[in-house]
Amino acid sequence: MSPIPDDLARAQEEWHATYRQLAVRPRTALRQQLIHLSSEVLFHPYWQGRRSAAWAALHGAPYVRAAS
Numbered sequence: 001m002s003p004i005p006d007d008l009a010r011a012q013e014e015w016h017a018t019y020r021q022l023a024v025r026p027r028t029a030l031r032q033q034l035i036h037l038s039s040e041v042l043f044h045p046y047w048q049g050r051r052s053a054a055w056a057a058l059h060g061a062p063y064v065r066a067a068s
Contacts, residue, residue, distance in 0.1 A: 004046070011040045 015037040022030040 005044070008041065008044045008046050011037055011044070015041060 015034065018030055018034045018037060022034060
């Protein structure tokens, strides 16, 4: 499997950080940011044709980022 692209990994990391902030301090702006990041992660071109294995890799053990 090819490495997770940096922009996808960044979006996923931001999603987790926003989710943690939202749990502590519910705010509309954080909810909107979480929705935006969710769509960015879910509809990233990386998933084209390989949703299951790639999704598991992103949410499982530490992932391997693409070399820049």
